[in-house]
Amino acid sequence: xxxxxxxxxxxxxxxxxxxxxxxxxxxxxxxxxxxxxxxxxxxxxxxxxxxxxxxxxxxxxxxxxxxxxxxxxxxxxxxxxxxxxxxxxxxxxxxxxxxxxxxxxxxxxxxxxxxxxxxxxxxxxxxxxxxxxxxxxxxxxxxxxxxxxxxxxxxxxxxxxxxxxxxxxxxxxxxxxxxxxxxxxxxxxxxxxxxxxxxxxxxxxxxxxxxxxxxxxxxxxxxxxxxxxxxxxxxxxx
Amino acid sequence: xxxxxxxxxxxxxxxxxxxxxxxxxxxxxxxxxxxxxxxxxxxxxxxxxxxxxxxxxxxxxxxxxxxxxxxxxxxxxxxxxxxxxxxxxxxxxxxxxxxxxxxxxxxxxxxxxxxxxxxxxxxxxxxxxxxxxxxxxxxxxxxxxxxxxxxxxxxxxxxxxxxxxxxxxxxxxxxxxxxxxxxxxxxxxxxxxxxxxxxxxxxxxxxxxxxxxxxxxxxxxxxxxxxxxxxxxxxxxxxxxxxxxxxxxxxxxx
Numbered sequence: 001x002x003x004x005x006x007x008x009x010x011x012x013x014x015x016x017x018x019x020x021x022x023x024x025x026x027x028x029x030x031x032x033x034x035x036x037x038x039x040x041x042x043x044x045x046x047x048x049x050x051x052x053x054x055x056x057x058x059x060x061x062x063x064x065x066x067x068x069x070x071x072x073x074x075x076x077x078x079x080x081x082x083x084x085x086x087x088x089x090x091x092x093x094x095x096x097x098x099x100x101x102x103x104x105x106x107x108x109x110x111x112x113x114x115x116x117x118x119x120x121x122x123x124x125x126x127x128x129x130x131x132x133x134x135x136x137x138x139x140x141x142x143x144x145x146x147x148x149x150x151x152x153x154x155x156x157x158x159x160x161x162x163x164x165x166x167x168x169x170x171x172x173x174x175x176x177x178x179x180x181x182x183x184x185x186x187x188x189x190x191x192x193x194x195x196x197x198x199x200x201x202x203x204x205x206x207x208x209x210x211x212x213x214x215x216x217x218x219x220x221x222x223x224x225x226x227x228x229x230x231x232x233x234x235x236x237x238x
Numbered sequence: 239x240x241x242x243x244x245x246x247x248x249x250x251x252x253x254x255x256x257x258x259x260x261x262x263x264x265x266x267x268x269x270x271x272x273x274x275x276x277x278x279x280x281x282x283x284x285x286x287x288x289x290x291x292x293x294x295x296x297x298x299x300x301x302x303x304x305x306x307x308x309x310x311x312x313x314x315x316x317x318x319x320x321x322x323x324x325x326x327x328x329x330x331x332x333x334x335x336x337x338x339x340x341x342x343x344x345x346x347x348x349x350x351x352x353x354x355x356x357x358x359x360x361x362x363x364x365x366x367x368x369x370x371x372x373x374x375x376x377x378x379x380x381x382x383x384x385x386x387x388x389x390x391x392x393x394x395x396x397x398x399x400x401x402x403x404x405x406x407x408x409x410x411x412x413x414x415x416x417x418x419x420x421x422x423x424x425x426x427x428x429x430x431x432x433x434x435x436x437x438x439x440x441x442x443x444x445x446x447x448x449x450x451x452x453x454x455x456x457x458x459x460x461x462x463x464x465x466x467x468x469x470x471x472x473x474x475x476x477x478x479x480x481x482x483x484x485x486x487x488x489x490x491x492x
Contacts, residue, residue, distance in 0.1 A: 065419055065421050065422075065452065065453075065456075066421075068452045069450050069451075069452045069453065072451055072452045072455075073450050073451050073452055076451050098455075101455060101456070101459045102451070102452055102454070102455020102456060102458070102459060103455055103458060104455070107451055107455075
C-alpha cells in the first residue's frame, strides 16, 4: 500500500539557505508525478512562493489560534493532496513547539498521511540544536537533512549526529550561476518545459537546467521512497 | 478490596472552575479504569451532569434524603470513587454536615478515603475560607487547587498571607491547573462532552465528531498537564493502591 498523501515541511532556523527554492522544486516534482499539490507559505513578507504558485499557495501565520487552526486542520485533512510547507526561519520554533504539543505528526500518521521534514543543514550552533530538538519533538516524522551545496562543502560533517531514518542526506546540487536569473524570476515553473521556451531561455541554458533538475528529482524520488518506507514501517508497528 | 473514596470538589465562590476540576477528575479515573460516580449539587441545572450524564446525579447535598443517597450507598455502590461537585458557598456547610453525620469520623478511622479539592479563585477572599474549612477536614487529603484555566493574569496574592493560610492545613498539597486556550475551552463547552471525548474526536454518543485538530491538540496537551498534577500528588494511590499507571491521555482517548 502506498501512502495516500504526504506533508513535507521545508525548514531551517536560518534565513536565506534555500528553503523557498527547495519548496518550489518539491511542488513541481509532485506536480510532475501527477499529484495534486497545495503549498503553505509561513514566511512573513513578500510571499515569494505565491509569486510562483499563485493558485496553489496559501499564506499562513500561526501567531494566533485561528491561523493555527487554518493551517494544521488543513494539513491533516484527508483530501488526497500532497502538501508542502515553506516554513520561514522566524516561525521555526513556534511551529515545531505547537506541532509537538498538539501531536501533529502522530495524528497525520493515524490518518494515513506521511509527515516529513526537510531540514537544510548549516554549520551554526542554532541549526545543530534545532535539528536535535526536531528528533525529540516530532519523532513520528521522517526527518530528511538537506545539503544545499551552494552553501559550501562543509555544512554538516562532524557537527550533526545524523541518526535513524535521517541518515541519508538529500543533496541539492549547485546550479550554474548564469542560470539563476531565469529560475528566480516569476513566472517560472520547473514542471512546465514549454514555459522555458516561451520565456526565451536559450537552448543551452535550458539543457543545463534540465540536467540539474534531473539530479534534484532523482534525490527527491529517493526521498519519496524513504518516506514511503517509513510510512510502511510505522503502519506495521501500529 | 479498596475502600470507598469520596472526593469533595468545592470552592467558596462561583466561577472559579469547580466543575472543570470535577470533569478532569472523572476523565482521570475513567482513564485509570476506576469505576466512578459523581454528584452534582448545582440543582436543578447541573453543569457536571451535562458533560458526564452517564455517571452524574443531581442532588441537594443539604437535604437528608440526598445525603442518604450519597453516603449510605458508599459501601454498596459499584463505583469505588465518588466525586461530589459542591455548589459555590456550600463547602463549609457541607463539611459541617459531613461532620455531623459522623462521616469525617469514619474517614479518620480509615474506613473511607476522604479527599477535598478546594478550588481557589484569583482573589484573597477565598483564602479566608480555608481557615474556616480547615477545622473540619482533619485527616482528609486536602488539595488546594490554583485554577488558571481561564486566567489572563497570574494570581495576585501576597505570598506571606497565602502561606500563613496554607500552613493551617496539615499536609495540604497544592495543585496547579494551567491555562487552556479560550477557544479550545469554549469549543468543549459547546460540544458538552468530556475532555477525553473531545480529544478523541467523539461526540456525546461516542460517534465520530468533527472537532478542530488544533483545538483537540490544545485540550490533549492541557489535560495531560492536569493529569500530570494528579499523578504528582499520587491521586490514584489515594483511591486504590494497585492501579496500572502506564496510561496516558492518548491511550485513554483511544
